[in-house]
Amino acid sequence: MRAIDAHVHTWTREIISQKDLDARRIAAERTGIEPQLDSPVVNLKEAMKQAGIERAVILPIDSGLNQDMPLTLTEKTDWHAQEVEHDDSLITFVGLDPRRGREGLEELRRAVKEKNCKGWKIYPPNGFYPDDDDFFSYYELASELEIPIVIHQGFTSRFKHVKYARPIYVDKVAAEFPQLKIVLAHVGTPWVSEALMVSAKNPNVSVDVSGWQVFASRIPHKLYEMIGEAKIMRVFPNRMLWGSDFPLFEHAMSLKDWVKFFSNIQLPEDLIERGYPQITSKEIELVMWKNASRIFFGGQ
Ligand SMILES: [Zn+2]
Numbered sequence: 001m002r003a004i005d006a007h008v009h010t011w012t013r014e015i016i017s018q019k020d021l022d023a024r025r026i027a028a029e030r031t032g033i034e035p036q037l038d039s040p041v042v043n044l045k046e047a048m049k050q051a052g053i054e055r056a057v058i059l060p061i062d063s064g065l066n067q068d069m070p071l072t073l074t075e076k077t078d079w080h081a082q083e084v085e086h087d088d089s090l091i092t093f094v095g096l097d098p099r100r101g102r103e104g105l106e107e108l109r110r111a112v113k114e115k116n117c118k119g120w121k122i123y124p125p126n127g128f129y130p131d132d133d134d135f136f137s138y139y140e141l142a143s144e145l146e147i148p149i150v151i152h153q154g155f156t157s158r159f160k161h162v163k164y165a166r167p168i169y170v171d172k173v174a175a176e177f178p179q180l181k182i183v184l185a186h187v188g189t190p191w192v193s194e195a196l197m198v199s200a201k202n203p204n205v206s207v208d209v210s211g212w213q214v215f216a217s218r219i220p221h222k223l224y225e226m227i228g229e230a231k232i233m234r235v236f237p238n239r240m241l242w243g244s245d246f247p248l249f250e251h252a253m254s255l256k257d258w259v260k261f262f263s264n265i266q267l268p269e270d271l272i273e274r275g276y277p278q279i280t281s282k283e284i285e286l287v288m289w290k291n292a293s294r295i296f297f298g299g300q
Pocket of ligand 1: 007008009059245
């Protein structure tokens with residue numbers, strides 16, 4: 001089955017903060033693996049090749065207001081833009097903290113118009129609620145530029161604040177800007193019902209399943225239930241996107257195995273007996289290819 005990975009990251013230790021490197025070491029220790037201090041684009045390309053993934057969407061994060069960063073905001077945009085410049089299989093977003101005011105607005109416009117960034121990644125755990133009225137000029141600009149936005153939701157790293165990452169704080173934005181395409185990352189884990197509710201209510205809101213390979217590898221039933229629930233709420237299949245959060249969960253399940261797992265997914269008998277409808281391979285195709293193609297690649 002054709003696949004677009006709707007949620008990946010690339011970085012090297014030259015472009016992220018000391019604090020993020022520390023957080024990576026803490027996370028690695030918790031899981032008993034080697035910390036991932038570098039994840040260059042060549043690693044992503046190799047994993048995509050192994051897994052048979054045709055396209056991926058890179059989502060940079062702007063932590064420049066909280067931490068000392070080696071690159072300025074514009075340098076960081078340019079760094080990511082350059083990574084994908086001669087590669088049709090990759091697109092990048094611009095990572096931007098909306099508390100940056102006018103400077104941020106100018107950068108959003110420049111990133112899209114001059115650097116070919118295809119969307120805006122928002123990372124609320126850096127310390128803001130996305131539905132703050134102060135940020136509405138950003139959503140107006142994103143609507144004008146006709147770019148999608150991906151908002152990190154749920155679980156975050158050691159030094160960020162998870163209270164900002166609840167799906168409920170996206171609802172107002174989705175309602176006030178009905179034309180704006182919004183993706184709630186990770187189906188809001190652990191606020192899954194909240195994410196599905198916000199998506200069910202707002203036709204402009206989708207969810208991505210990146211990170212769910214952790215459940216697939218250990219307690220797949222949790223994933224099946226989420227999909228069953230999403231189907232009942234009509235979020236699945238048209239507003240769910242497949243993704244990985246590469247390279248963060250390779251230790252749980254490789255990109256290749258995650259593609260294989262999701263391509264063949266079927267709800268187990270006990271869920272069907274409880275009244276959940278079975279899912280079809282046509283629906284999986286929407287999640288793994290068509291929805292992301294429509295939202296991120298102009299239907300191509
Ligand atoms: Zn991510």
